Amino acid sequence: MAKDTPSDDMEEAAMGLRKIIHVDMDAFFASVEQRDNPELRGKPVAVGGSGGRGVVAAASYEARKFGVRSAMPSVTAKRLCPDLIFVRSRFDAYKEVSRQIRRVFEHHTPHVEPLSLDEAYLDVTEDRLGIGSATRIAELIRQEIKAKTQLTASAGVSYNKFLAKLASDQNKPDGLCVIRPGEGAQFVAGMPIRRFHGVGPKAEEKMKRLGIETGADLAAKDIAFLRANFGSFADYLYRAARGIDLRPVRAHRVRKSVGGERTFSEDISSGSALRETLENIIEIVWERIESANARGRTVTLKVKFTDFQNMTRAKSVAHWVEDKADFARLSRELLEEALPLPMPIRLMGLTLSNLERGDEDEPPRDDAQLSLL
Incomplete structure (x- = not known):
């Protein structure tokens, strides 16, 4: 007989609590x-290309006040903020700062899982300096980063990765922000559903039609309801609504791919809109590939249809995909071979895999963290 809840809930309840920091x-x-x-300083700045197909890789807080966001087409960003200043990416500089930050992390724990150049999970259940308090360690890390780099960091402290990441974005x-044992479910209950990782605009819209606007609304739905409406996404939603996450901090994971995806505020279907979107994704994903010093032989196109079903198409080549032109050509071929699509899509993504190597200091983001918008 099918179980009413995800199969590892009892295991999760029996597990000891960890001390996790997300920086x-x-x-x-x-x-x-x-x-x-x-x-x-003090001006609206966007890192990225300012040309017709340029994409914002990052935006200063002064620019964000105007609605400028990463992965936004540069022409849109300039329209929102006419005084926006564009600067080209300098990945060598970012990687050097990232290495400085990594050394700060490793001063406190060997259990560091980078998600990108600027973000990482730390397991400080047993810390190197014997401090014991995850909150105190997070405070020290933020102070040390500021002293060594003159940059600020936000941190979330909790007993699992899901909650720690939510907390780091809170302030x-x-x-x-600290979410202590026993507080996770209550914290998530008041969270707008859009804050849940993996919930894009269309998923949010569907949830609202089903009466789900907060974590509490989601927790009120049983697993059968969630599976009927969200398929394989249901088990994640069920656990997240209860603040449950068993994933360990993985300090030595092997890089398998580099990529990114974009969830649309409105479904798209026309060939011209799909091609334009693909060009934007090529720009932002190639910057990630360069940042990771990665070379691969397989390019994969992923689309998610309005009914939440996925379609992937991959193309492998005998040579290393080492330049942007080659990556773009393969990506375009994959899209053209898939057209016309059977229905509109809500998401598109690209990945480069079958990798030769990568910078071990900077593993790529987990799949759950790849969303560009």
């Missing part, structure tokens, strides 16, 4: 540019 640098790329160029910028 996220504040507007990292843009902050580095403002630090290194005093003329940019940005330059903030700290």
